[in-house]
Amino acid sequence: MGQRKTTPANREKIIQAASQLIRERGIDNTTLADIAVAAGISKGTLYYYYSTKGDLIFDIADRHMNNLTDRIFRWLESSGQDLPPRKVFRMVLDTVMHSRSRGQIHVYLIQEALTENPSLRKRFVEEYRRWRGIIEEGLSRVYGNHGEYATMARVLLATIDGLILQRLIGVEQIPIDSIAGYFEVTGEAYVSR
Amino acid sequence: MGQRKTTPANREKIIQAASQLIRERGIDNTTLADIAVAAGISKGTLYYYYSTKGDLIFDIADRHMNNLTDRIFRWLESSGQDLPPRKVFRMVLDTVMHSRSRGQIHVYLIQEALTENPSLRKRFVEEYRRWRGIIEEGLSRVYGNHGEYATMARVLLATIDGLILQRLIGVEQIPIDSIAGYFEVTGEAYVSR
Amino acid sequence: MGQRKTTPANREKIIQAASQLIRERGIDNTTLADIAVAAGISKGTLYYYYSTKGDLIFDIADRHMNNLTDRIFRWLESSGQDLPPRKVFRMVLDTVMHSRSRGQIHVYLIQEALTENPSLRKRFVEEYRRWRGIIEEGLSRVYGNHGEYATMARVLLATIDGLILQRLIGVEQIPIDSIAGYFEVTGEAYVSR
Amino acid sequence: MGQRKTTPANREKIIQAASQLIRERGIDNTTLADIAVAAGISKGTLYYYYSTKGDLIFDIADRHMNNLTDRIFRWLESSGQDLPPRKVFRMVLDTVMHSRSRGQIHVYLIQEALTENPSLRKRFVEEYRRWRGIIEEGLSRVYGNHGEYATMARVLLATIDGLILQRLIGVEQIPIDSIAGYFEVTGEAYVSR
DNA sequence: GATGAATGAGTTTTCATTCAT
DNA sequence: AATGAATGAAAACTCATTCAT
Structure with missing residues (x-):
């Protein structure tokens, strides 16, 4: 547990993963769980960076x-x-x-x-x-x-x-x-x- | 007991209600319950006419x-x-x-x-x-x-x-x-x- | 699936179950899942009667x-x-x-x-x-x-x-x-x- | 680098902050993150002093x-x-x-x-x-x-x-x-x- | 001593859909 | 035809806790 590697901009990983998923399926069909998996992090971590789906989208x-x-x-x-x-x-x-x-x-x-x-x-x-x-x-x-x-x-x-x-x-x-x-x-x- | 016997195109009522709600909020933010209420019918009736939300949208x-x-x-x-x-x-x-x-x-x-x-x-x-x-x-x-x-x-x-x-x-x-x-x-x- | 029995006041069952659980553990330690189980219904049914935990408590x-x-x-x-x-x-x-x-x-x-x-x-x-x-x-x-x-x-x-x-x-x-x-x-x- | 060297009773700061927040919102609505922020310390530090929320409350x-x-x-x-x-x-x-x-x-x-x-x-x-x-x-x-x-x-x-x-x-x-x-x-x- | 990034288990909420009547 | 009670699977959100640094 704990973090992995030197945290090369987790935020960036989230943005990338989310953007791609949204591109493929739209926003409503992209769940936070999907994003977390695609970004290789946990749902909790996602929350750590964006406390709301809306925040992330914004x-x-x-x-x-x-x-x-x-x-x-x-x-x-x-x-x-x-x-x-x-x-x-x-x-x-x-x-x-x-x-x-x-x-x-x-x-x-x-x-x-x-x-x-x-x-x-x-x-x-x-x-x-x-x-x-x-x-x-x-x-x-x-x-x-x-x-x-x-x-x-x-x-x-x-x-x-x-x-x-x-x-x-x-x-x-x-x-x-x-x-x-x-x-x-x-x-x-x-x-x- | 209390149904209209005339049923003047329930389907039409559904279409109208759904269209307006979608116009106002988008599809994902319009629930079938909302539509049923707006159309003045029950959710069950809605399903009588459209067996799926997708069907209705289509x-x-x-x-x-x-x-x-x-x-x-x-x-x-x-x-x-x-x-x-x-x-x-x-x-x-x-x-x-x-x-x-x-x-x-x-x-x-x-x-x-x-x-x-x-x-x-x-x-x-x-x-x-x-x-x-x-x-x-x-x-x-x-x-x-x-x-x-x-x-x-x-x-x-x-x-x-x-x-x-x-x-x-x-x-x-x-x-x-x-x-x-x-x-x-x-x-x-x-x-x- | 569908309903069970003649629905002898499901709302009453919810109130009873919830009241007892709250009595035993307090509100914050009583989850909706707990209440549903205790009332012998599904979480969805609970929602059917009370669309919010706050509503139920009220x-x-x-x-x-x-x-x-x-x-x-x-x-x-x-x-x-x-x-x-x-x-x-x-x-x-x-x-x-x-x-x-x-x-x-x-x-x-x-x-x-x-x-x-x-x-x-x-x-x-x-x-x-x-x-x-x-x-x-x-x-x-x-x-x-x-x-x-x-x-x-x-x-x-x-x-x-x-x-x-x-x-x-x-x-x-x-x-x-x-x-x-x-x-x-x-x-x-x-x-x- | 940026720590106070004096650490004038961090524990005291925690107690004060926590007490006030609890007074305002109750215990269940006061998160450790809230307390840490109000005390001007990090969540980690909070855990240094109290290894459990329960301990702090106690x-x-x-x-x-x-x-x-x-x-x-x-x-x-x-x-x-x-x-x-x-x-x-x-x-x-x-x-x-x-x-x-x-x-x-x-x-x-x-x-x-x-x-x-x-x-x-x-x-x-x-x-x-x-x-x-x-x-x-x-x-x-x-x-x-x-x-x-x-x-x-x-x-x-x-x-x-x-x-x-x-x-x-x-x-x-x-x-x-x-x-x-x-x-x-x-x-x-x-x-x- | 101190930090804050990371986590996961749990909690509420949502809602399309089913079905006995 | 029509109803509405019942459901469950999935979704977003919460937060105490851990731990490498």
Whole structure:
């Protein structure tokens, strides 16, 4: 008994195990016992780090969102260097929705926020606003800041969410490339409308 | 002794009650006991009509999807009459995502399909394909059938899903109108690309 | 499976079993599983009748208090018939604190009210007031209603509680009779003070 | 690195913290983690001093009882100096039941003794006997030692316990003074019966 | 002496489902 | 058709206790 090894971040092990299980089965079908087993610890230890399932989920969601925000920020920075718009769109769509582990869990977390966790929901609301803001700024860099990009940013964001959802359902292979193409063409048009 | 002899579609009462509760709390937070109470019947009766919670959910999802399909079909028909594109887009976005009761429940049903109900999932996959097909055809009517509308249909569909999600989260008032405007402008451009 | 017999008041069986266990071990050492087993039902059935441990305890406490109130009321009525004071005191002390099952559980219930159950506490406060009122009136019948009996009633009530406590601890056999004698003598004196 | 080198009675800090928490919430609702936090030490340290929750409680109860015994002894001594009976009663009632921290914890400790801790219970039994003895002797000093004071001592002790209980419940302000008056008047009568 | 991470046995609670009536 | 009492398996949560450092 006692601990095992040098405790290489048990918290991290929990996050990893929980994230994966949630990705595979959703939140409600992932029990704390499952997580504990997958993380190779006891239920008690899980409790030691997160005194509530809600706490754990919140932390996962928190890291998830920070992660997404970071990606988008990085996109914002890189998009300053005169990349061709198509490449930029591809990158956004790709990074945000494709980073397997991330995209898969996104919808489950939203669900949780909706039904159980008001503070998580608040967090999502804020983050969505921020994301839209960043995307807006990115668009104004790509196309020059003459023009209003709020709507386009909104559509981009919604499209990403919708695609994540459809990928989860398994509708079919999603042709990121041609969708990026769509935004390239239409973006141009929308700006110079 | 005290039963209604008329029994005016108990099944309907169940569907209505269940739909509303799910809309408000999600599927996992809606118990059969809740539904029975809300429908004004007993748990036993509920089981008389649906021998499983899954069955009930499936039926709700089924009706939900049929309903959506019907709406889109109706749009397809009306869109033949030379409506201005903006109006058409507005209508699609509006009917599909705004019919309160429908949109609110959509994501929960998808969730259920993902985590519990493989046959429901299959059903969703098929339906999504069909929806995309119908939208594609509608677009080709609006813009003339020279051109490929698969991608645009995909984006439209994804946008709708994404907006439903964001409305659920409560991100902010969604300006359906300006989004319809976006698709009007960009649609034009995309077609004549 | 299904039910057993003609369901001769399962609720009653629960109350009985729970009361006895609490009497023997206190509330915190009585688990719902214990109660279910003792009542010969399943944990699920217990939940069917009381959806929370707190609810069950409240009901037990409620019945307990109603019971005590009834006893005291009955005493009040009988005390009108010119009983000699000693007999009256003996009766009060006896009935209230001796009814084995009742007295034993009293303190545990108070404890629960103190630490967990604010509404139960409120209930106790009210009941104590009522008890004091009844005892006061009884005293005024015994001694004629010239005089103030509030303090004496208070002392009587406190003495009863204290004796219950001491009996629980098992201090020693409590000589109800001589204590009744004490109140007889002193009551006389106090009245004509 | 960060320990106090002085360690000014960690044990004392534990006792203080635990006593207060128990006073506020009862024993079963006070966890060792709570106590450790309140005492500003770690759970491990707590175990260094008390190898069991029971041990800690026993120590608290022990000190509590010694304290009470001391008070009553002091009363016994002072009561030799021809204090008027009313003052004496007031003092007893007051010191024993009013010393906030003490009275509040009394009932919880009894509870614990009843349900968990047989040796603590034995201790209580002994102590109650002792208390009654002391009070008896005190009474014989106040009233002269012609007479039997066992019953009166018992009533006094029971009254105190009952009042403590009622104060915990919060029945209402307890008029110590008029109760002391009651015992003054009735004591006189009882003695000269 | 002191720490806090780790544990597991137990406890309450939840709820879909069954079935005699 | 309709009822609701009964169930059990599973889930989340609690916390005293241990022990390597």
